[in-house]
Amino acid sequence: MNPGFSEWMEGTGPESDIVLSSRVRLARNVKGVPFPHRMNDEQGRRLLDSVESAVNAMEPGWQVHFRRLQDMAPLERQVLMEKHMVSPLLVQNPIRYEGVALDQRESISIMVNEEDHLRVQVLLPGLQVEQAWQVANKLDDVLEQHLDYAYDETSGYLTAWPTNLGTGMRASVMLHLPALVITRQASQVFTTLAQLGIVVRGLYGEGSEALGNIFQISNQVSLGLTEDELVHNLSVVVQQIVGRERSAREHLKSNAELVMADRVGRSWGILTNARILTSDEALRLLSDVKLGVDLGLIEEPLPYTFPQLTLMTRPSFLQMEAGRELSASERDIIRARTLRTHLLGQH
Amino acid sequence: MSEQETQMCQRCGQRAAHVHFSRVVNGEKSDRFLCEDCAREEGAFHFMLGPQFTVQHVLGGLIGNGPQMANRETQAAFEHSCPHCGYTYRKFAESGRLGCDRCYEAFQNELNPLILRLHGRVQHRGKLPQRGAHDLSVRRELDSLRERMSEAIKREAFEEAAEIRDQIRRIEGGQAE
Numbered sequence: 001m002n003p004g005f006s007e008w009m010e011g012t013g014p015e016s017d018i019v020l021s022s023r024v025r026l027a028r029n030v031k032g033v034p035f036p037h038r039m040n041d042e043q044g045r046r047l048l049d050s051v052e053s054a055v056n057a058m059e060p061g062w063q064v065h066f067r068r069l070q071d072m073a074p075l076e077r078q079v080l081m082e083k084h085m086v087s088p089l090l091v092q093n094p095i096r097y098e099g100v101a102l103d104q105r106e107s108i109s110i111m112v113n114e115e116d117h118l119r120v121q122v123l124l125p126g127l128q129v130e131q132a133w134q135v136a137n138k139l140d141d142v143l144e145q146h147l148d149y150a151y152d153e154t155s156g157y158l159t160a161w162p163t164n165l166g167t168g169m170r171a172s173v174m175l176h177l178p179a180l181v182i183t184r185q186a187s188q189v190f191t192t193l194a195q196l197g198i199v200v201r202g203l204y205g206e207g208s209e210a211l212g213n214i215f216q217i218s219n220q221v222s223l224g225l226t227e228d229e230l231v232h233n234l235s236v237v238v239q240q241i242v243g244r245e246r247s248a249r250e251h252l253k254s255n256a257e258l259v260m261a262d263r264v265g266r267s268w269g270i271l272t273n274a275r276i277l278t279s280d281e282a283l284r285l286l287s288d289v290k291l292g293v294d295l296g297l298i299e300e301p302l303p304y305t306f307p308q309l310t311l312m313t314r315p316s317f318l319q320m321e322a323g324r325e326l327s328a329s330e331r332d333i334i335r336a337r338t339l340r341t342h343l344l345g346q347h
Numbered sequence: 348m349s350e351q352e353t354q355m356c357q358r359c360g361q362r363a364a365h366v367h368f369s370r371v372v373n374g375e376k377s378d379r380f381l382c383e384d385c386a387r388e389e390g391a392f393h394f395m396l397g398p399q400f401t402v403q404h405v406l407g408g409l410i411g412n413g414p415q416m417a418n419r420e421t422q423a424a425f426e427h428s429c430p431h432c433g434y435t436y437r438k439f440a441e442s443g444r445l446g447c448d449r450c451y452e453a454f455q456n457e458l459n460p461l462i463l464r465l466h467g468r469v470q471h472r473g474k475l476p477q478r479g480a481h482d483l484s485v486r487r488e489l490d491s492l493r494e495r496m497s498e499a500i501k502r503e504a505f506e507e508a509a510e511i512r513d514q515i516r517r518i519e520g521g522q523a524e
Contacts, residue, residue: 031448032431032448034432034446034447035444035445035446035447035448038432038446137474144476144477144478145478152452152471153471154470155451156471156475157471162443162461162462163465165465165471166466167471167474169473197467221466221468222466223462223470223471224466224468224472225468225473227473227474
């Protein structure tokens with residue numbers, strides 16, 4: 001199997017045992033052109049063309065390639081979504097004038113005609129929100145040489161949703177917080193975060209569930225603070241959550257080691273023996289196994305990182321690997337086989 | 348909204364109640380008649396943000412059903428449309444999204460309180476496009492022309508408005524080069 005993982009999934013970067021990835025997204029629009037939901041065909045086509053030219057004019061060092069979503073197979077689009085390179089919204093039907101520019105490492109993605117004309121995104125492993133902002137900032141400067149952005153001195157960058165107004169920035173991190181969930185502290189932590197203008201979402205963003213104890217945490221406010229302040233604030237908050245998760249893990253290890261070892265061992269047993277696994281169950285078990293490795297209850301290091309294993313449970317990724325469409329029950333069988341053989345190093 | 352002239356605010360008892368404020372807490376609905384100030388202070392816009400309940404999801408409802416919008420005068424704002432793209436404020440209230448970048452200007456009065464509630468601030472302090480700094484004076488000129496144009500439209504002086512529109516187009520065309 002050629003796994004086709006993104007570089008950010010390699011599990012490097014600060015605090016990468018808990019912080020799976022850091023992401024900065026900038027919403028940008030072109031002056032005088034209706035937002036994507038209001039565009040006619042001509043406007044959509046011209047916008048897509050102008051971003052394509054801007055991307056093609058970038059220096060080769062960026063290694064960014066432009067694709068029209070119409071030219072991509074539905075499965076390929078879905079896999080990009082499962083890899084967090086594009087939003088669920090971008091790959092929804094009907095596809096008209098959407099595009100995406102990706103770099104080879106799958107760290108950069110520029111979505112075209114999603115909710116805004118452009119959504120410039122940088123994804124890095126571990127806790128690197130500031131670094132992601134620096135890259136996104138440079139990328140934005142390069143694109144701006146070719147595109148006339150809509151902005152206003154008072155309101156900043158003008159976006160389709162007033163919730164993104166100003167910096168147009170959403171900085172977010174993906175966190176694995178099993179110990180906070182097990183010790184029932186998660187909801188209290190998230191309530192506090194909401195009061196601080198920090199939003200908590202599930203694995204695939206808005207409206208998705210926190211499967212596998214994976215949470216996305218991002219800034220809600222985008223106006224009135226500088227980008228540096230926004231990423232710094234998020235970074236500080238994340239460090240505190242990481243601290244809470246670590247002490248919850250310590251607590252589990254010193255007060256409930258046997259119970260945890262039992263739980264982790266059972267999950268490992270199912271993952272390496274089951275013949276049918278739904279994606280929800282697989283994520284839940286993987287979360288346990290990952291915690292087991294982090295707590296030292298599983299001594300062998302896993303042959304794949306947690307983000308890589310998570311991707312292996314996703315429906316479209318499995319179908320891509322199988323090279324054909326699979327029914328839900330076929331997927332459950334292939335998912336079980338894929339995880340079993342990869343975890344046991346038998347592939 | 349109460350139709351009775353004598354209805355006073357049930358919170359302060361000082362001012363006339365212009366706002367019918369319904370709140371549903373744990374399935375129990377309470378109705379109160381408040382003045383605008385009290386309605387605002389009652390915190391009609393405090394939401395818990397969960398995965399299924401984000402600002403973007405409730406934005407449409409927030410704009411459409413908030414105490415401000417229950418006010419008779421501001422109902423008229425719903426029919427207000429953006430001169431650039433024709434999008435109405437009503438559509439914004441329903442969808443939470445604007446039609447184009449110029450909508451911000453067109454709906455400035457209605458949007459400013461909303462932006463303040465969403466972000467706690469109205470003045471951008473972050474990055475601005477690098478090239479943007481050059482055309483500040485051009486933009487200011489365009490701003491005043493647009494203002495004059497909508498005034499002319501209000502006065503039904505359409506010929507004058509068309510002249511100003513052409514002037515705006517000339518400046519915008521020159522700017523694009």
